[in-house]
Amino acid sequence: MSIAADVLAGNRLALSRLLTQVENDTPEGRQALNTLFAHTGQAHLIGITGAPGTGKSSLANQLARHYRQSTLRVAVVAVDPSSPFSGGAVLGDRIRMRELSGDPGVFIRSMASRGSLGGLAQSTAGVVQVFDAAGFDIILIETVGAGQAEVDIARLAHTTLVVEAPGLGDDIQAIKAGILEIADILVINKADRLGVEQTERALKNMLRLAHPIPHVFLHHGKLERVTAAQSPIEATQPAIWIPPVQRTIATQDEGIQQLAAAIAKHKQYLLDSGDWQHRDRARLQAEFESRIQTALVNRWRAAVNDSQFEQTLTQLISRQISPEQAVKKLLNGNAS
Numbered sequence: 645m646s647i648a649a650d651v652l653a654g655n656r657l658a659l660s661r662l663l664t665q666v667e668n669d670t671p672e673g674r675q676a677l678n679t680l681f682a683h684t685g686q687a688h689l690i691g692i693t694g695a696p697g698t699g700k701s702s703l704a705n706q707l708a709r710h711y712r713q714s715t716l717r718v719a720v721v722a723v724d725p726s727s728p729f730s731g732g733a734v735l736g737d738r739i740r741m742r743e744l745s746g747d748p749g750v751f752i753r754s755m756a757s758r759g760s761l762g763g764l765a766q767s768t769a770g771v772v773q774v775f776d777a778a779g780f781d782i783i784l785i786e787t788v789g790a791g792q793a794e795v796d797i798a799r800l801a802h803t804t805l806v807v808e809a810p811g812l813g814d815d816i817q818a819i820k821a822g823i824l825e826i827a828d829i830l831v832i833n834k835a836d837r838l839g840v841e842q843t844e845r846a847l848k849n850m851l852r853l854a855h856p857i858p859h860v861f862l863h864h865g866k867l868e869r870v871t872a873a874q875s876p877i878e879a880t881q882p883a884i885w886i887p888p889v890q891r892t893i894a895t896q897d898e899g900i901q902q903l904a905a906a907i908a909k910h911k912q913y914l915l916d917s918g919d920w921q922h923r924d925r926a927r928l929q930a931e932f933e934s935r936i937q938t939a940l941v942n943r944w945r946a947a948v949n950d951s952q953f954e955q956t957l958t959q960l961i962s963r964q965i966s967p968e969q970a971v972k973k974l975l976n977g978n979a980s
């Protein structure tokens with residue numbers, strides 16, 4: 645039996661082995677992904693992103709516990725290299741995840757931090773596909789909301805939680821990378837701490853800037869929704885999603901139920917509005933196009949001879965031809 649067939653049959657050891665193959669981008673891993681791809685597209689992918697220490701791992705743990713109460717199978721993919729769930733030994737994570745570790749309905753995977761972040765985005769996508777094909781209903785993807793690569797990883801998700809915590813300084817840390825634009829739900833974790841109100845106020849102000857909301861208007865200084873009766877034209881347009889702000893205390897299991905309800909509501913919104921398919925299409929199209937680009941460049945580069953390449957490069961460096969002309973020359977054989 646192939647490793648893909650073993651994974652589809654629910655073999656945990658095969659799953660673990662395949663995840664390693666996919667992370668290492670081996671030929672066996674690639675082949676299995678090709679086979680498994682037809683079985684993907686079922687899971688709800690939930691990104692959890694935010695600055696280190698805001699409580700992303702703790703939230704992932706509590707959400708996993710929550711979903712296990714309803715028998716949904718949950719995978720957790722931790723892409724935060726500074727805080728692996730296992731192996732790399734951040735003790736807190738291990739203790740928190742231990743209670744889940746004997747549960748066959750939960751699988752926790754820490755991505756190895758080797759390789760570039762761009763490569764990490766690609767191998768994370770592969771790992772998520774494996775879990776999806778293996779029949780996990782919910783896949784939680786934890787990333788540190790820092791740079792573009794992490795934003796790319798977050799884009800994998802259907803629903804992205806951006807996690808904040810009070811008292812991380814006056815600036816709202818995770819907002820810097822434009823991460824607010826990818827937030828479907830804002831979570832203020834550590835709501836037991838001082839400064840929750842300020843954090844919530846700051847977030848809501850930023851939200852208003854990031855999401856100009858046509859359905860909501862200021863009425864005597866108060867936010868009000870435009871109802872269908874007031875605006876028949878708007879009523880025919882698909883509803884828009886206004887990211888809610890949810891408070892949680894992950895360490896005390898507070899607000900998790902409400903957070904899960906907001907996540908379920910977002911999923912329903914995605915399905916009703918057609919955004920679920922739209923996001924799926926956009927993601928696959930982007931992957932398709934980027935793979936075509938890579939493949940074409942590699943194929944072309946293998947066909948062009950080195951002396952021709954060097955000659956053109958020399959002409960470019962001595963300013964005889966421009967970069968655009970250099971490309972044309974190599975592709976068409978002349979610089980015009």
Ligand SMILES: Nc1nc2c(ncn2[C@@H]2O[C@H](COP(=O)(O)OP(=O)(O)O)[C@@H](O)[C@H]2O)c(=O)[nH]1
Nearest residue numbers: 696697698699700701702833834835893894895
């Ligand atoms: N007071 C408080 N501490 C929390 C809460 N959630 C997480 N923590 C603690 O914050 C620290 C960082 O949490 P962790 O989940 O590892 O954050 P991550 O780096 O975002 O994954 C740990 O010591 C947690 O126990 C919370 O709601 N309240």
Ligand SMILES: [Mg+2]
Nearest residue numbers: 700701724727
């Ligand atoms: Mg963490």
